[in-house]
Amino acid sequence: MGIRFVLMVNKQGQTRLAQYYEYLTLEERRALEGEIVRKCLARTEQQCSFVEHRNYKIVYRRYASLFFLVGVDNDENELAILEFIHLLVETMDRHFGNVCELDIMFHLEKAHFMLEEMVMNGCIVETSKSNILAPIQLMDKAS
């Protein structure tokens, strides 16, 4: 039970954020991202949010032009991860205000900070938005 990676990919298939919780070489990452993008981006609204890939599952959700794809072990609770994605988006939204692809793109470091406050070692570490954002706000104040 655990999260293997979190990917944010736009609808053209460009990676906007990639965080892996198990080590993969660059070639492996490239191949994996390519396969996943091909498989998930073509799916329609009427289809479910889970795709089986290799020996794990991808739980994904689309927000406007951006896809959030989370690779999880087969025994993971899919809906919990699906809502975890939404929690991540809401958290970003609270920080950026109407978060969009560009926010994540140009504030890559912040997106990483937030994710790091939420997931560690493939496990969920915090789900309270104010706790997640506290260190970032602290830093914003300092600079």
Added chain:
Amino acid sequence: MALSGMRGLSVFISEIRNCQNKEQERLRVDKELGNVRTRFKNEKGLTHYEKKKYVWKVLYIYMLGYDVDFGHMEAVSLISAPKYPEKQVGYIVTSCLLNENHEFLRLAINTVRNDIIGRNETFQCLALTLVGNIGGREFAESLAPDVQKLLISSSCRPLVRKKAALCLLRLYRKNPDVVNVDGWSDRMAQLLDERDLGVLTSSTSLLVALVSNNHDSYWSCLPKCIKILERLARNQDVPPEYTYYGIPSPWLQVKAMRALQYFPTIEDPNARRSLFEVLQRILMGTDVVKNVNKNNASHAVLFEALALVMHLDAEKEMMSQCVALLGKFISGREPNIRYLGLENMTRMLMVTDVQDIIKRHQDQIITLLKDPDISIRRRALDLLYGMCDVSNAKNIVEELLQYLSTADFAMREELSLKAAILAEKFAPDLSWYVDVILQLIDKAGDFVSDDIWFRVVQFVTNNEDLQPYAAVKAREYLDKPAIHETMVKVSAHLLGEYSHLLARRPGCSPKEIFSIIHEKLPTVSTSTIPILLSTYAKILMHTQPADPELQNQIWAIFTKYESCIDVEIQQRAVEYFALSRKGATLMDILAEMPKFPERQSALIKKAEDTEADTADQSVIKLRAQQQTSNALVVTDPRPANGAPTMNQLSLVKMPSMSNVDHNSADQGVTQENGTLSIVDPQPPTPSNGDFLDLLGPLAIEGPPGASVQSEHNLVSQVESSSNAEERLAIAPVGEQENTVQPIGNIAERFHALCLKDSGVLYEDPYIQIGTKAEWRAHQGRLILFLGNKNTAPLVSVQALILSPSHLKIELSLVPETIPPRAQVQCPLEVVNVHPSRDVAVLDFSYKFGTYVVNVKLRLPAVINKFLQPISVSADEFFPQWRSLSGPPLKLQEVVRGVRPMSLMEMANLFNSFRFMVSPGLDPNPNNLVASTTFYSESTRAMLCLIRIETDPADTTQLRMTVASGDPMLTFELKEFVKEQLVSIPTASGAPAPVPPQAQPSSSPTALSDPGAMLAGLL
């Protein structure tokens, strides 16, 4: 905003964004990399701020998929920067770019430790996160005590402690000893009393990891988990920040329920009651609401609750409630819920007794084969496959056949394979089976692998009654205007062998058969022509007296192919021509194919391989998979006991024979050699030999083709850069053997497998050995699944079977190396020679790094596997019972120290040994009578009867009488049953066997039992 501080970075990002194509992007990236590299070279002139900016650029470029071979040092060096913004970047980028074995990481270990033990909370958090994400063995050794201290410290704030919990989880995975300290489990339990939900969420994750390996040390945590659930369910003391759309932290609820699923049972009645109250509330109280997020979150909790109920094997009432809910889900509108409904129903099939309730939803599930979503269609297919049995096979298989013509191409192969297996496994009669396979070939010939038609040929060859029917059917299909080449192959073969059985029917004279088959010749590929030539030769042989016209026609064809460029065709043409001129000799040489020895279906094995990756598969990948699996079969060293054809049959399942590729002449040759080389007296022809050599290494090296490259990379990566640590990670030097701790109790696993046919036999941190067995009469096939859990290969893998004299066991070749994260299957053929309770042992060893592991495992090929329950009526029972009078055929014994159980429980126990309990046969309600058939080579099928007389006043003793027609069988069976009654091999929570109690030496009361009519018969 902080971003303004890194203007150069945003300029770079937007320039990349404006690139029109990949080429432009590459140029821009190359330019930037050159720039950054020069800046890093004169490191002295760089400020921390500049370093930070360039390090982000490096990460950004890396994320885009470009190789960046520098900048790692700079990222690591930022970790020791004094100011927070730089330090933070150092930590985050380092954990993205480096893996745990990177040498630079070692340089930072001191700084990291200082940050962890320092006073600055924010620094502590950063350091803990880095170690939690990429910390290796070295970190585990030097940091574990500090991390533990932080986790349990009362002065430390939650924001640090929650990270410490997950950091400890990482260190534990690197070195399980870090929590093997006295009193740790108590501390773990205390941690679960925590109020802060962030700390609780991480601590529960830690607990899940700990109990999944060893639940025994953590029983004290079980009531705590239930407490957490109660607190959340009642919404007590849950801050609004942790309430998600009105639901108290769904993630924590899910985690807590998951932790509970690792405990085999919950024995404390109070705890059990509280938990079931919570579960009941979740099951009953989850409504569908409009808000998607709320709905998802509440259903996340609901599905976890369902899983927990299934695990606890709750009262049947709750279980049927679960099935009802799932039934509602699969017909729901929301695709996610449909998917999960199907998935959980498939899981539920494992729970006994609910299959019947699930079957009520069969029609709904069949409809879902047409769902617009392939993920859902796959789940539906899986579920149908799992729920199929004799009662519904006809229905399900016919639905699958119908679905085949419209199914996705990506699914057709799997679908036809599954249909073929179900048809074979559950066929009500064999002619139906033949119908199904022929329809399958007709509808989806391209997706029907050769194994499928080989199998139907085997069946027809071995069942004389079936031959005329199969021939008629084959003849009918030939009338169709366009048929698949596979159909040409199978009908030509069947008609060659059996068309003489139809001779009197209209349209079935040798001449007519010949001409209709010959019509197809221009349309087929070279791999089919040899089959047709054999068929012609056989037709000729069956035409007595010879028909000169037909003879001339066929001879002309043979002559035409005498100079064919394809060696196989040429050889057959020449030989058949020469033989057919010899007249009577032909009869012997071309006689009907001999029967195939009974063997387990190769299809089932194949289906299992495919299941390992149910997602869409490219043809290449599919083929690669077949190659590994088939290669293993090919190396199967079964002696060719009179059946060279059989050995070759498995040979024929060559990778390249995959349905999409019929062109390669070589493979065609092999195939034809395999199936039809009647004239070839030496089975392993040179070409087969070559194939063996070719395939040999494949079995060892894992999936060939596209995946080989990456596998190799992975392997060499691990070997070159990490071996040192990896080795360390396993055991202290000098203590190299057998200190790997198995996961779970080996004896318990064995006992569980004695009662069921699939499950895990052994597991440790590196390997998992699963088994799956099928038993038919005195034979069995047990497949060992050797799964490598690591990212490095397991080498020097050896498996030896130490089998007792009564079992003939043949193990196919076990590959020496198991590639990273791969699973290898090794089939074992088991034959039971005579009754005995002795157990075969698997002596298994492997090497990981320099570390050797050797385990001896009992194999669940035990006496009760060769039993087949049989129901016996009173009319049959009593004469049998009487005729088996006294020792040695009938043995009686008073067993003491029996584990107290109700008669009902005892009946269930007997059922699980494959005895058929006949209630009411014995007039005394305290007694129990059961019957079964035992199979072995020496005894053949033999009826066994057993009678248990219990004493309601003293459940620790009983009298047992066992009877059968073979003295050895009677004795062994009696001893076996006795062993089982004295210690019950079910849930590990069960108490140890009750020690034998002092008993009055007089015979038990049962003897004087007036109701014991059977006793009178003794």
